[in-house]
Amino acid sequence: xxxxxxxxxxxxxxxxxxxxxxxxxxxxxxxxxxxxxxxxxxxxxxxxxxxxxxxxxxxxxxxxxxxxxxxxxxxxxxxxxxxxxxxxxxxxxxxxxxxxxxxxxxxxxxxxxxxxxxxxxxxxxxxxxxxxxxxxxxxxxxxxxxxxxxxxxxxxxxxxxxxx
Amino acid sequence: xxxxxxxxxxxxxxxxxxxxxxxxxxxxxxxxxxxxxxxxxxxxxxxxxxxxxxxxxxxxxxxxxxxxxxxxxxxxxxxxxxxxxxxxxxxxxxxxxxxxxxxxxxxxxxxxxxxxxxxxxxxxxxxxxxxxxxxxxxxxxxxxxxxxxxxxxxxxxxxxxxxxxxxxxxxxxxxxxxxxxxxxxxxxxxxxxxxxxxxxxxxxxxxxxxxxxxxxxxxxxxxxxxxxxxxxxxxxxxxxxxxxxxxxxxxxxxxxxxxxxxxxxxxxxxxxxxxxxxxxxxxxxxxxxxxxxxxxxxxxxxxxxxxxxxxxxxxxxxxxxxxxxxxxxxxxxxxxxxxxxxxxxxxxxxxxxxxxxxxxxxxxxxxxxxxxxxxxxxxxxxxxxxxxxxxxxxxxxxxxxxxxxxxxxxxxxxxxxxxxxxxxxxxxxxxxxxxxxxxx
Numbered sequence: 001x002x003x004x005x006x007x008x009x010x011x012x013x014x015x016x017x018x019x020x021x022x023x024x025x026x027x028x029x030x031x032x033x034x035x036x037x038x039x040x041x042x043x044x045x046x047x048x049x050x051x052x053x054x055x056x057x058x059x060x061x062x063x064x065x066x067x068x069x070x071x072x073x074x075x076x077x078x079x080x081x082x083x084x085x086x087x088x089x090x091x092x093x094x095x096x097x098x099x100x101x102x103x104x105x106x107x108x109x110x111x112x113x114x115x116x117x118x119x120x121x122x123x124x125x126x127x128x129x130x131x132x133x134x135x136x137x138x139x140x141x142x143x144x145x146x147x148x149x150x151x152x153x154x155x156x157x158x159x160x161x162x163x164x
Numbered sequence: 165x166x167x168x169x170x171x172x173x174x175x176x177x178x179x180x181x182x183x184x185x186x187x188x189x190x191x192x193x194x195x196x197x198x199x200x201x202x203x204x205x206x207x208x209x210x211x212x213x214x215x216x217x218x219x220x221x222x223x224x225x226x227x228x229x230x231x232x233x234x235x236x237x238x239x240x241x242x243x244x245x246x247x248x249x250x251x252x253x254x255x256x257x258x259x260x261x262x263x264x265x266x267x268x269x270x271x272x273x274x275x276x277x278x279x280x281x282x283x284x285x286x287x288x289x290x291x292x293x294x295x296x297x298x299x300x301x302x303x304x305x306x307x308x309x310x311x312x313x314x315x316x317x318x319x320x321x322x323x324x325x326x327x328x329x330x331x332x333x334x335x336x337x338x339x340x341x342x343x344x345x346x347x348x349x350x351x352x353x354x355x356x357x358x359x360x361x362x363x364x365x366x367x368x369x370x371x372x373x374x375x376x377x378x379x380x381x382x383x384x385x386x387x388x389x390x391x392x393x394x395x396x397x398x399x400x401x402x403x404x405x406x407x408x409x410x411x412x413x414x415x416x417x418x419x420x421x422x423x424x425x426x427x428x429x430x431x432x433x434x435x436x437x438x439x440x441x442x443x444x445x446x447x448x449x450x451x452x453x454x455x456x457x458x459x460x461x462x463x464x465x466x467x468x469x470x471x472x473x474x475x476x477x478x479x480x481x482x483x484x485x486x487x488x489x490x491x492x493x494x495x496x497x498x499x500x501x502x503x504x505x506x507x508x509x510x511x512x513x514x515x516x517x518x519x520x521x522x523x524x525x526x527x528x529x530x531x532x533x534x535x536x537x538x539x540x541x542x543x544x545x546x547x548x549x550x551x552x553x554x555x556x557x558x559x560x561x562x563x564x565x566x567x568x569x570x571x572x573x574x575x576x577x578x579x580x581x582x583x584x585x586x587x588x589x590x591x592x593x594x595x596x597x598x599x600x601x602x603x604x
Binding site: 028057065066073 | 195199201202203204205206207208209210211212214216218220221222223224225226227228229230231263330361367368369370378403404
């Protein structure tokens with residue numbers, strides 16, 4: 001396994017320049033921070049997203065990660081990884097959209113799993129070890145694995161955090 | 165399929181190895197205003213053959229906004245009771261509870277009883293009870309108070325402790341500031357602003373950038389010698405706890421009592437709000453009491469030649485006793501008594517104690533005594549020649565050292581009196597003046 005890691009690292013270094021001459025994928029990435037504003041129009045309330053440059057404690061930031069393959073070849077096995085920003089707590093709710101389903105880490109990216117499968121061990125005073133289901137506030141990182149990003153395609157991935 | 169999954173795992177691991185920017189997760193904990201929330205997102209992908217790995221990363225940052233909060237207002241030193249016409253001073257602590265520096269306003273109003281209105285109230289803002297700066301402050305003027313919030317605390321050592329705060333979030337707190345953490349006041353001895361996290365790539369990115377790790381800001385605190393006097397020993401998870409600056413509002417109230425039977429009362433109510441409004445505190449009252457002053461005077465006469473006689477004949481010596489009593493709880497100032505040698509009499513003066521007679525009207529002749537109930541002094545015709553007094557009781561004299569009928573006599577009473585001006589007759593004190601005249 002370790003060999004594989006070294007191998008890919010070396011490959012990256014060796015092939016970055018030469019590969020430019022051939023067909024290749026080129027994935028661009030951007031991220032936008034927005035906040036929700038409730039707008040009342042003719043008595044109807046609606047939630048609008050506006051760019052967030054300043055945000056108060058306990059307010060919610062909606063991050064939208066946009067990826068696009070601007071190259072001429074399919075990108076494969078793309079991993080989009082985003083540490084939950086310091087000073088914020090991940091919010092688990094229906095607002096998370098985009099496919100595929102995200103995976104989360106509770107150990108700063110060392111390991112990932114689906115939300116429902118994340119758990120951690122707590123040693124009780126009695127010495128007994130108890131297994132707890134991780135909650136969204138335990139999440140340290142979020143990632144999405146996209147098997148294929150065909151040339152010319154793009155997508156959005158959203159998640160929400162609450163400012164501590 | 166199996167191969168793809170394996171590569172997937174390899175990609176995830178390679179991400180950690182290749183992307184220091186995302187692995188160090190640049191950003192700021194805590195919710196202090198101006199803390200930077202930095203989000204760095206990285207994509208790692210392969211080409212169609214699954215052999216060449218590529219990476220791109222970008223970032224976006226959001227600053228934490230000020231979340232206004234009402235001040236905590238507490239009267240530290242109430243107005244001490246004061247004499248009518250004098251000034252009494254109180255101290256009110258104003259403590260910030262927001263997550264950042266904000267502009268506030270303190271306003272005050274008076275409700276008076278038995279006082280000549282308007283009373284004069286002047287304000288000052290002190291950065292500490294003593295030793296700080298003092299600036300004049302008018303009711304409703306702008307008042308800036310700093311505040312931030314804790315990320316973590318370092319171990320206390322040698323009577324001081326370093327508090328870690330988000331980089332760039334000192335928010336007006338400077339060395340010398342008094343800050344309050346969980347209701348305990350401390351004095352700030354040093355500060356550092358730190359370095360905010362950064363990432364060189366923003367917007368639409370096709371490559372990775374380089375990350376700047378956050379260096380937290382610090383506030384070093386020590387015991388507040390004029391406040392809690394508690395050496396800092398913070399521990400545990402204090403993330404997000406507010407560090408609010410405290411300043412002191414000093415009010416100086418000067419008023420004159422309009423009654424001679426009741427103390428004057430100035431009920432001062434102080435309230436605060438943020439300058440923008442919406443964060444008002446309930447009014448705090450601070451009561452200044454000014455003592456009314458009531459001095460009574462009584463003059464009695466007795467015939468010392470013919471004891472018990474209700475009148476007198478030529479040649480008889482009459483003794484006058486003037487009693488000055490301060491029956492109030494306030495001190496009377498600049499007390500002087502105007503009297504005169506009665507008609508058809510001559511003031512008795514001489515070299516001995518009062519009443520020795522034989523005087524001809526020269527400056528050094530004694531003619532009266534003044535007693536404050538404990539000490540008694542002999543008074544000469546010229547005020548400047550009166551007995552030397554280790555405890556000043558009073559002075560007095562006649563106009564041009566004369567002793568004939570109609571000559572004005574003046575007495576200056578009380579501590580601090582001189583041969584030209586009256587002094588203070590303290591609350592509950594009684595002074596007695598005695599002098600004699602001979603009927604012509």
